[in-house]
Amino acid sequence: MKSISYYANNCPTKNIFQPLLIDIQNKLSNYGFEEDSIDYMFNANMIHISPFECTIGLFENAGTYLKPEALMITYGPYSKDGVLSPESNVAFNASLKARNPLWGIRDINDLIKLGNENNLSLIDTVEMPANNMTLIWKKE
Numbered sequence: 001m002k003s004i005s006y007y008a009n010n011c012p013t014k015n016i017f018q019p020l021l022i023d024i025q026n027k028l029s030n031y032g033f034e035e036d037s038i039d040y041m042f043n044a045n046m047i048h049i050s051p052f053e054c055t056i057g058l059f060e061n062a063g064t065y066l067k068p069e070a071l072m073i074t075y076g077p078y079s080k081d082g083v084l085s086p087e088s089n090v091a092f093n094a095s096l097k098a099r100n101p102l103w104g105i106r107d108i109n110d111l112i113k114l115g116n117e118n119n120l121s122l123i124d125t126v127e128m129p130a131n132n133m134t135l136i137w138k139k140e
Contacts (some may be wrong), residue, residue, distance in 0.1 A: 025057040028065045038065045044075040047111075048093075051102035056114065063118030063139065072120060072137040075128065079107045089131050108135070 001019045008016040022031055024046075029035075041062050047055050062072040077089050084090050084105055096103040112122050115137055124136040 023057075024054050024061060028061045033065050035064055036067050038070060039067060040070055041066060041072040042075075043072070046076070047074060047078075048076050048096060048105045049103055051100075052106070055106060055111070059111075059114045059118045059120060062137065063120055066120075066139040068139055070139050072139070074111075074135045074137070076132055077105050078111070078133050078135070079105055081109060082107060086131060111135070 001021070004016075004019040008018050020031055022028070028038075041058075043058060046058070058072075058074075066072060077092065079085075079089075084093060089105060093105045096105070108122070108125070115122055119140045120137040121140060122135060123138045124134075126134040126136070128134055
């Protein structure tokens with residue numbers, strides 16, 4: 001947060017807000033956001049390093065607070081159809097669960113279901129370095 005604060009304070013265009021510490025399990029209205037008011041959301045490396053309830057909160061908040069047709073972009077490792085690969089991601093998942101049994105790499109199909117429940121459709125999947133993926137969701 002310190003680096004974001006620095007850039008917000010020193011941005012020549014003065015169009016960067018100070019960062020907010022948000023518990024994604026809470027409604028974003030608790031932080032001053034209005035329904036259908038957010039242009040896009042970006043979430044990196046949270047879904048696998050948090051309890052699934054945080055992922056539920058992320059999708060519920062995106063479904064409520066994103067503007068119609070707005071995007072949510074998520075980044076991290078995912079499994080697909082119950083298959084986790086390569087072996088480095090299998091080992092990473094085991095290490096996550098050893099640290100906290102509520103953590104772990106999530107399956108894209110489970111996220112698609114959660115998206116559907118919250119008016120979000122998966123519109124693109126992009127392979128990224130280090131066995132990660134970018135998932136692009138669009139609010140209906």
